[in-house]
Amino acid sequence: MTDAASSRRIDWIDIARGVALIAMAIYHFSWDLGYFGYIDPAAASSGPLKWFARSIASSFLFLVGISLILAHVNGIRWKGYGRRLAMIVASALAITVATRLFTPDAYVFFGILHQIAFASVVGLAFLRLPSPVLFAIAAAWLSVPFWGKSMLFDAPWLTWLGLSPFPPRSNDFVPVFPWFAAVLTGMGVGRLLIKTNATDRLRAHPPGRNLVSTALRFLGRHSLATYLLHQPILIACVYLFSLVILPDQGASFVRSCVATCSAQYEANKCEAFCGCALSKLQENGLLEGVFKGELSQSNDPRVAELTDACSIEAFSDDK
Template sequence: MTAAPVAAAPPQRVAWIDRARGIALVAMIVYHFSFDLSMFGHVSWNVAQGSLWRGFAIAIAASFIALSGLSLALSTRDGVNWPAFMRRLGLIVAAAAAVTIGTWAAMPYPVTFGILHAIAVFSVLALLFLRAPMWVLLITAVVVFALPQVYQSEAFSAPLLYPLGLDPTPIPSFDYEPVFPWFAAMLAGIALSRVVPVPRGAIATDALARMGRHSLVIYLLHQPILMGGLIAAGYLGIV
């Protein structure tokens, strides 16, 4: 008698991480829509210059990078699944390249090391720290964060060194998260994975969790949709 096949366990996820990523996406959309309204001259505030807006943008980017570190640490607790890691890395690299090409064609300053580029590079660098003691994570994070505040040099002005973030006069960019200081956020996410509860359960179906599970697609599409909508509204005389 043939034994009945064992049913596969239903997929599980950490719901609060999906929701946290969804919240970061909502904040990002609010920021970029405000930026677009300012750029097209529909509002009086200057998102590009305001310190509060800049702080908002930093908090959003740091959230995405830290959540990436947290997710990477959780997914590699039993070792690195290299095929899955390389697939994810390749997808992020391809998306980053699309952002560079798109901004080169449509914006005055192309994004050459934005948040997707950073997450791709940081994911590789983070492999060195996945099993590091907590004190190593924290000390490295502090050094990475503080270094550009105390040391910069024209020696880092070469284009190949642009991702390091130690050039005192970096080229203009609408999105720039270099290794120093932004890799500190990735290290913070890895450290966070060791101290916060990460219960896995049934896949959450609320809107924020759904957004969090499709963050890359939303990231790539939201600006073309927002800017396209504002351009169309301008032609129609709505704004």
């Protein structure tokens, strides 16, 4: 980046992006702990952590909207725009391929990077709109999932819109509706910053130079690389830790089993089924294989027989 381009940056925005990246790493670390069985695997997708994740995604997209306005305030800089878009699209595709290989049942087909790529293209159509119009469109966009969901959008090639009545299973799903509303809101704020000359004041009064602000600014200026690298590093660290201190496989199995089962059956019956399955798997020395994903109902008749017996015992009155 040239000195001229660098001078147009606003350190406060880079720092805000850095804070969002730190928050994202904290959330992903909790997901990793659940994946390895140190906490409830469902914790990262429910309760406070679920809302924490949504606030992080909202902040990222909000900052994307602000940056989109500030980057093209004097016209679209096509060369830099094209290079950045190509990097985002390539990274999004890499995430899809990697998760398809390692977590095929919940792979990422339209996550935060896919949404940012979408916003980077579609957002160009809204660049010249004034703040009130942008805020109005954002509000309308946000409302669409409340009244616009339909089975017409349940086709796999339309799932990314976010209007199917049945949300897909994915470890990171940030559909067009309602999430593009956060980008539009950021664009509206970006317009206000320019109109009120707040951008000049922010540039004139940068944050103090200290270790924290420098680190956050660095992360914010290298947000894509940070996003791509942090999760492999975190999951490798948790994996190495698991080699030294094993998680409680039994408790982890029951938590995961109940979380999955409760999506279809009553919680108390799921607890009975999962407790029965745990006991039988432990008695037959099969728990470790199931816990590691090496054994399942589909590939081991012993597991199938045991779980079928527990299913009859727990759910017999449902039949």
